[in-house]
Amino acid sequence: MTTMTRVIHAGGLRHFCEAVLRRADVSQPDATTIADAMVEADLRGVRSHGVVLLPYYFDRLLGAGLNPRPDLSILQETPHFALLDGDNGMGHLAGVRAMTIAIEKAKAQGMAAVGVRNTSHYGAGAYYPMMALEYDLIGLATCNTAPSMAPWGGTTPTVGNNPLTVAIPAGEETPIVLDMAMSVVAFGKILLALRQGKKIPLGWGLTPQGEPTEDPSSVFPYGSLVPFGGHKGLGLAVVMEVLSGVLTGAVFGTDLELADGPDVPERIGHFYAALAMSAFIPLPEAKRGVDRLIRQVKSSGKASGINRIYLPGEIEAETKARSLEHGIRFEGGVVAELEKLASRLDLRIGWEEAS
Amino acid sequence: MTTMTRVIHAGGLRHFCEAVLRRADVSQPDATTIADAMVEADLRGVRSHGVVLLPYYFDRLLGAGLNPRPDLSILQETPHFALLDGDNGMGHLAGVRAMTIAIEKAKAQGMAAVGVRNTSHYGAGAYYPMMALEYDLIGLATCNTAPSMAPWGGTTPTVGNNPLTVAIPAGEETPIVLDMAMSVVAFGKILLALRQGKKIPLGWGLTPQGEPTEDPSSVFPYGSLVPFGGHKGLGLAVVMEVLSGVLTGAVFGTDLELADGPDVPERIGHFYAALAMSAFIPLPEAKRGVDRLIRQVKSSGKASGINRIYLPGEIEAETKARSLEHGIRFEGGVVAELEKLASRLDLRIGWEEAS
Numbered sequence: 001m002t003t004m005t006r007v008i009h010a011g012g013l014r015h016f017c018e019a020v021l022r023r024a025d026v027s028q029p030d031a032t033t034i035a036d037a038m039v040e041a042d043l044r045g046v047r048s049h050g051v052v053l054l055p056y057y058f059d060r061l062l063g064a065g066l067n068p069r070p071d072l073s074i075l076q077e078t079p080h081f082a083l084l085d086g087d088n089g090m091g092h093l094a095g096v097r098a099m100t101i102a103i104e105k106a107k108a109q110g111m112a113a114v115g116v117r118n119t120s121h122y123g124a125g126a127y128y129p130m131m132a133l134e135y136d137l138i139g140l141a142t143c144n145t146a147p148s149m150a151p152w153g154g155t156t157p158t159v160g161n162n163p164l165t166v167a168i169p170a171g172e173e174t175p176i177v178l179d180m181a182m183s184v185v186a187f188g189k190i191l192l193a194l195r196q197g198k199k200i201p202l203g204w205g206l207t208p209q210g211e212p213t214e215d216p217s218s219v220f221p222y223g224s225l226v227p228f229g230g231h232k233g234l235g236l237a238v239v240m241e242v243l244s245g246v247l248t249g250a251v252f253g254t255d256l257e258l259a260d261g262p263d264v265p266e267r268i269g270h271f272y273a274a275l276a277m278s279a280f281i282p283l284p285e286a287k288r289g290v291d292r293l294i295r296q297v298k299s300s301g302k303a304s305g306i307n308r309i310y311l312p313g314e315i316e317a318e319t320k321a322r323s324l325e326h327g328i329r330f331e332g333g334v335v336a337e338l339e340k341l342a343s344r345l346d347l348r349i350g351w352e353e354a355s
Numbered sequence: 356m357t358t359m360t361r362v363i364h365a366g367g368l369r370h371f372c373e374a375v376l377r378r379a380d381v382s383q384p385d386a387t388t389i390a391d392a393m394v395e396a397d398l399r400g401v402r403s404h405g406v407v408l409l410p411y412y413f414d415r416l417l418g419a420g421l422n423p424r425p426d427l428s429i430l431q432e433t434p435h436f437a438l439l440d441g442d443n444g445m446g447h448l449a450g451v452r453a454m455t456i457a458i459e460k461a462k463a464q465g466m467a468a469v470g471v472r473n474t475s476h477y478g479a480g481a482y483y484p485m486m487a488l489e490y491d492l493i494g495l496a497t498c499n500t501a502p503s504m505a506p507w508g509g510t511t512p513t514v515g516n517n518p519l520t521v522a523i524p525a526g527e528e529t530p531i532v533l534d535m536a537m538s539v540v541a542f543g544k545i546l547l548a549l550r551q552g553k554k555i556p557l558g559w560g561l562t563p564q565g566e567p568t569e570d571p572s573s574v575f576p577y578g579s580l581v582p583f584g585g586h587k588g589l590g591l592a593v594v595m596e597v598l599s600g601v602l603t604g605a606v607f608g609t610d611l612e613l614a615d616g617p618d619v620p621e622r623i624g625h626f627y628a629a630l631a632m633s634a635f636i637p638l639p640e641a642k643r644g645v646d647r648l649i650r651q652v653k654s655s656g657k658a659s660g661i662n663r664i665y666l667p668g669e670i671e672a673e674t675k676a677r678s679l680e681h682g683i684r685f686e687g688g689v690v691a692e693l694e695k696l697a698s699r700l701d702l703r704i705g706w707e708e709a710s
Contacts, residue, residue, distance in 0.1 A: 297513050
């Protein structure tokens, strides 16, 4: 098998994304919004949440799983809060709209929170809180997801592997961007081991009986993921489930089905918040403080074999700079999947064979 | 050696705490406030953060480490925010004052955040966000602490083992109370192993060279704690350091010294926030939702050997109910330490020998 490696600039990839979404009856403005969010994930090297998901989204847009023409309505609004109905549209749209509202409100009041119900997967979580950075606001996003983690001591997947993303503006340094899920590893890694016929390390997943296992087929699809830090990660996931699923009136916990068919809406909730960096002290002082903390962390002594210390989000920022200059590379299976989608729609992906 | 086990009711323990604090020149109202917070930790079984710390606080109140008569001033205030100067008083006082302000503001506006600088250790973090529960607010507290964790790949303790506490009101069920530090284990456990001449498991601490070790003496006092979930726990600790240490204009990161002498002020910061449960949907619906999620989690299938599933804060709530009925038990070293303090001050601890 020849290795298929392709390289494409962000503009070309965005163009392809938009074209695919347009074929699924997404409006041009919405397609642009979604493509921006998806390509940003690939630019930052968060490949699991970028255009690799395009075939999945496309099938769901054609089915009843996702509404290509959602009417995002504001169900409730105060100076600090808003609740949106996502109308089962793509989560990226709801995320951009909700975070925009949170930013507007936080610019006026210093802090705000916006919830969304009846929505779906929003891709890479960092995109939304990072929207707050240029306004000197700390951004936060979380959502709930189909249950994949059993409670501590339990066997039934009850709580989602809910992501938590926080973006903190810096002065001269790179902003701090924390983007983490609540499991030790994502289901994707367990699936990969399953496909490759490999064992998984103990501590990644549990059998349906709640036993630790090295066998990926005991974890997927009927077992559960192990939360990071054990009960701590599970506790955090519960808090995220409350913020995004319960407070918003979305569907949550075991009421959520695994949306594995293209016709099953996700019905999840999102939660976005923004907080002024200048809540307590003048903005320049706060930003200098973040710079100082970043420099302290980076100037730590290095363990053997370590050349450099990274803050959360720093690797992604540098990957983005490289990707903007040299293009985004795609390899193997993803190339084939996207080519398949393109050929099905009679579209051309403007990428080139990479050296 | 005879095992010394003592039992005391909350009222008696509170009385002793107040008497000790009064001897250190703390005012009666402040002594009451602090004693309440300390005894609540023991009632809930969070023994590491209750009256076991009294001798430590007492010496610091006599020295310059803690100001027994702090004048808590509001440095800055808006409808959503306040910044307090803790005047190097006990963190419990600043915590109660700050959370009270956050609650008042969130009752009016739906959300609020209060910061404190120039403050100190506040005991068990759960006390403050739990104050918000009766007002149907979600409470959050964090603070920064002397650096004890190296960044990922690093060797220099740079970031504190900063606690995160969140309290979420329920309807009929027990409120969810998450209270966690960012390390795999607290320094206390490593010290205990050191005193007992025992090894520690790999994964608890690092040597000053950043190497994993089983030798507690390589970790304390010059090595570092391992963050829970690796880079995830460290990332969360950085976020907590920003909220409590940077945004408040407190001292943070490596600018903080380990306050190991009774004359060294801690100079840390606190961060408190409150959010209305009814931010997006009517309160009864939100509380029913939390109940529903709690019941889903608790009705999970149980792993072998597990009889019951607990939500965060549930064990502590049941421990408190038992302690209120049967008193709080103290054993061994702690009994001796507190008796020593009592005899030094010519005070009597109103406890009894336990059967």
